[in-house]
Amino acid sequence: MxxxxxxxxxxxxxxxxxxxxxxxxxxxxxxxxxxxxxxxxxxxKKIESLSISDGKDSGERLLDDPDDSEIKAVTSGDTVYTSAVTFEDLKLSDELIKGLYVEMGFSKPSKIQAITLPMILTPPYKDLVAQAHNGSGKTTCFVLGMLSRVDPKRKIPQAICICPTRELAQQNHAVLLKMGKYTGITSMCAIPSDSANYIPINKRPPVTEQVVIGTPGTIKKWTSAKKLSTRDMKILVFDEADHMLAEDGFRDDSERIMKEIQRSSGGCQVLLFSATFNEAVKAFVSRVIKDGNQIFVKKEExxxxxxxxxxxxxxxxxxxxxxxxxxxxxxxxxxxxxxxxxxxxxxxxxxxxxxxxxxxxxxxxxxxxxxxxxxxxxxxxxxxxxxxxxxxxxxxxxxxxxxxxxxxxxxxxxxxxxxxxxxxxxxxxxxxxxxxxxxxxxxxx
DNA sequence: AAAAAAC
Structure with missing residues (x-):
């Protein structure tokens, strides 16, 4: 604190x-x-409200949030999600649980984690658009999501996270390494390499790491050079998603990457996380994410x-x-x-x-x-x-x-x-x- | 309007 x-x-x-x-x-x-x-x-200093809807619902239901004690289950579409009171509720692997407790020092899911993790981890693995305040444990949501949806036995890329800056990519990668320490899941950063250890793209071996975290340009470059296979991608995350999908941001790159991965993987789950979503981005998101769960906080105060x-x-x-x-x-x-x-x-x-x-x-x-x-x-x-x-x-x-x-x-x-x-x-x-x-x-x- | 990524 x-x-x-x-x-x-x-x-x-x-x-x-x-x-x-x-x-x-x-x-x-x-x-x-x-x-x-x-x-x-x-x-x-108002009580923050959570709005939970299934994306088709135009009338948003607002759940007042009295320190999360009353929120047990939220429904979206046909799937019933039970909010996770403990990490054990999520049926994570023992190795992942150990990482959460020992490495991360967590004791129980934060509010946004309690709500989104079941949505991320429960079949049919619907897409998710989630807004959460800075410091509320957003990163854990998608890092945990990636780690638990990866099959540790298959040595191929299965999860991608795309970030607006190299610094953020590295920071998220550090979190993933820490949280996933006992899982044996492999990962790498896909950001432009510094001049000292630059490897031309055609000399680069294909990525075998299971999770890739990077910036849009490099991800695009690696995928189009067939060095990063997206065929077996199960989960695609955009961090700071409002910026990644903003017109003056990375919209074009992001959309192209999203389309390509969803096409080649046969519909991979997409997660959009951000602390802020302005109306323009929300409108765009609802066009791109047709049938996904959505969580928005009422105001960014x-x-x-x-x-x-x-x-x-x-x-x-x-x-x-x-x-x-x-x-x-x-x-x-x-x-x-x-x-x-x-x-x-x-x-x-x-x-x-x-x-x-x-x-x-x-x-x-x-x-x-x-x-x-x-x-x-x-x-x-x-x-x-x-x-x-x-x-x-x-x-x-x-x-x-x-x-x-x-x-x-x-x-x-x-x-x-x-x-x-x-x-x-x-x-x-x-x-x-x-x-x-x-x-x-x-x-x- | 500038910054970011990356060409």
Missing amino acids: AENAAPPAKTEEKRSWADEESDEEKEAAAPPSQAADEAQPSEL LTLEKVKQYKVQCPDELSKVEVIKDKIFEFGQKVGQTIIFVRTRNSARMLHQSLTEEGYECTSVQGALKQEDRDQIIKEFKDGLTKVLITTDLLARGFDQRQVLSSTSCALIGTDQSWRKSSVISSIIFLRFLTGGVRKILSLL
Whole structure:
């Protein structure tokens, strides 16, 4: 459990350096008496609802969720699913159970696991679209799904997971190795290899590993070169599925891969997992996934309500850097590590440079770096060797930094969106110009 | 609108 970052000070002291809200925000947000950081959490703290429908049902049934005690069974189509109270309910192999208890340290399924795992593991293995908050145990759902649907005796690829970034693919692969430690199930990452150990595709032996986790381009390349057989695929997972299926994301690649695998395998189960699904993606999903189980959480407030938010208004770009130096570093030392999100690769580079020049220790990572360097920088941060990491959307999604540090981290937001997607951040500091943008953020609250 | 993957 990550304890909430104790705010460094109460409101009054905070205002010694954080400006008060502007007029624009006042009209956009709440009654003028309410400071912005009061306006956000408690009001949004509603009981989260789960909506369960069979995909054809237009009228969604909403199950109020009183700490999951009442939800025992949910039906979808003709199949009756019994929510899993224990992992034993799922009839997993002993080896897998051991991995869950010993390696992962789990005791019982989380709510999303209790509901989705039976849907994933019960014939006729329907497709599944599932939304679950960050930190709710989403990864376990599909990793466990893949591990239990693979036949350990057959040395051929039977499960694929596709992720939007190499980093996320590696992270998910690490989870799979850990959870599947005693199963003997083999797996590999399908991401572009770094220059040092590059193997031309035609020299690459066909994949014999049973689970493959990778990024779209490489998966596509390997399958079209017949190095990755999809004939015996039983389960296909898209992590961060909303991005994988968004028009400005990986939709084309994803759709092609999905079609190809479903064709060659004769209908393989597809799982779509994400913390967020906007309406456009939902509409697309319902076209692609015709007859699947669906789980949506009503609103995506969970990340928000745990988060303490501060705003600092800066008249110009230069003063942002001043605030980072004077305040963020100091604040970051109290709470642990800091991630600074910025919008562009270039600002990541520039900010890193100007901070370093002035003797502030930090690192930065963005997509223009070589893969080796990316891996190295992230490893150092996860190992706690570096305290301040500047990054772009590269780490905005699915970056799980709890596996390293139970202490809190602090994120400084330079973009409108990335902080909402990021996993466990207990504290947010906005740095924005006086003009523009603020209203947009407030409307999201 | 930029970032991500990968050509």
